[in-house]
Amino acid sequence: MKSTHPTAQSILSSFENTETAFAYKNITELKKARFLFGMLNSFPALSTILSKVGMQLLAWNVPFVRHSIKSIFFEHFCGGETLEKSKPSIKMLMDFGVETVLDYGVEAKNTDKDYDITTEEFLQAIAFAGQTKGVPLISVKVTGLGSFSALENFSKKPDSLNEKEKASLERTEVRLIKIATLAHDAGVSLFIDAEESWIQPAVDHLVMNLCKRFNTEKYVICNTYQMYLKSSFTRLKAHKEMAEEFGFILGAKLVRGAYMDKERARAKMLGYADPVQNTKVDTDEAYNKACDFCYENVHTISFCVASHNAKSNALLADRMIEEGNIKHPHISFCQLYGMSDHITFNLAAIGINAMKYMPYGSVEDVFPYLARRAEENSAVSKDAGREFKFVQKECVRRSL
Numbered sequence: 001m002k003s004t005h006p007t008a009q010s011i012l013s014s015f016e017n018t019e020t021a022f023a024y025k026n027i028t029e030l031k032k033a034r035f036l037f038g039m040l041n042s043f044p045a046l047s048t049i050l051s052k053v054g055m056q057l058l059a060w061n062v063p064f065v066r067h068s069i070k071s072i073f074f075e076h077f078c079g080g081e082t083l084e085k086s087k088p089s090i091k092m093l094m095d096f097g098v099e100t101v102l103d104y105g106v107e108a109k110n111t112d113k114d115y116d117i118t119t120e121e122f123l124q125a126i127a128f129a130g131q132t133k134g135v136p137l138i139s140v141k142v143t144g145l146g147s148f149s150a151l152e153n154f155s156k157k158p159d160s161l162n163e164k165e166k167a168s169l170e171r172t173e174v175r176l177i178k179i180a181t182l183a184h185d186a187g188v189s190l191f192i193d194a195e196e197s198w199i200q201p202a203v204d205h206l207v208m209n210l211c212k213r214f215n216t217e218k219y220v221i222c223n224t225y226q227m228y229l230k231s232s233f234t235r236l237k238a239h240k241e242m243a244e245e246f247g248f249i250l251g252a253k254l255v256r257g258a259y260m261d262k263e264r265a266r267a268k269m270l271g272y273a274d275p276v277q278n279t280k281v282d283t284d285e286a287y288n289k290a291c292d293f294c295y296e297n298v299h300t301i302s303f304c305v306a307s308h309n310a311k312s313n314a315l316l317a318d319r320m321i322e323e324g325n326i327k328h329p330h331i332s333f334c335q336l337y338g339m340s341d342h343i344t345f346n347l348a349a350i351g352i353n354a355m356k357y358m359p360y361g362s363v364e365d366v367f368p369y370l371a372r373r374a375e376e377n378s379a380v381s382k383d384a385g386r387e388f389k390f391v392q393k394e395c396v397r398r399s400l
Helices: 008-014 027-042 046-059 065-077 084-095 112-130 148-156 163-186 200-214 232-246 260-270 280-296 310-322 341-349 363-377 384-397
Strands: 098-104 137-140 189-192 221-226 250-255 301-306 331-336 354-360
Touching: 008 310, 027 065, 027 384, 065 363, 084 098, 084 354, 098 112, 098 341, 112 137, 112 163, 137 163, 148 163, 148 200, 163 189, 163 200, 189 200, 200 221, 200 232, 221 232, 221 301, 232 250, 232 280, 250 280, 280 301, 280 310, 301 310, 310 331, 310 341, 331 341, 341 354, 354 363
Parallel strands: 098 137, 098 354, 137 189, 189 221, 221 250, 250 301, 301 331, 331 354
Antiparallel strands: none
């Protein structure tokens, strides 16, 4: 008998439902979103310009700048200035069936004192998540916990580290184990962010060691795979085989990626082959291939579709519906807080595990982080037209 479930095309059509997408926003919030994305859509370079100027003005304590940044940018893209102040945003998402991935939005430092401070912040976030409904995950960046140069040198040649670098890498691993242990005990999982390709081997080494230790019964540790890199699918397959060999569940967050310009510039400067996919079509095909691979190995892999691409989300959601896996505990979808609400809330409305990636922290700490993300992957500026279209459509529907 022919299935009556929606097809990928009808799921794509459901993403046009702005009433569901923006039901959580009141009139004031919706108008502010229209203003924000209208500006970014009309002036594509504005996000980069404002981020640099805004950081300088914040540093100078120019009157009204902090209030303006908080009102226009921070409140749209961040949950709150502290964990406690993020609770209303977390609850709001849960009211619409959307869970939260907490992201401590502070730029990485470069001293052991700073690494220890960041470790304590992660530990506090895990304790908070373990006691707060709707927060199954927190995001962790390894370069926030240890030396970039030690990770880079280990990635080049693991046995070439000097004693100082070995000690530094060991301290990084100790911090990760401390964080992972508390997460395991609190029933919270960790998204380990991807890094630049030239330090990713060291990150993978640390993360796979954590997986072997903590992912034996369910996934606690989730690695990230940037599918705009030609090597990522090979890494994903190798880690899946490692999971089968050592008897653990592989956690995999699938993203397109954030360091493309930096990767290409470095390859050109140092004269090695470009690690980035040749075209966007190649990246899209690699991403969808990775989604299919994870789905076909879903008993070994617990994975998250962390994408703002409507077609990629719809293709997998359609397959899940057709095969009766709509609530599989090993499959989730995630978009950035303040973006792609048409995907997140419409997926949640049909019962799929949907999440928002929510930064938190002080305005002074988080604004540089948001600025870096905008410069790295241009998500805000390039996608502003799409975001504006959906917000404007909902404003027209509400006759605003």
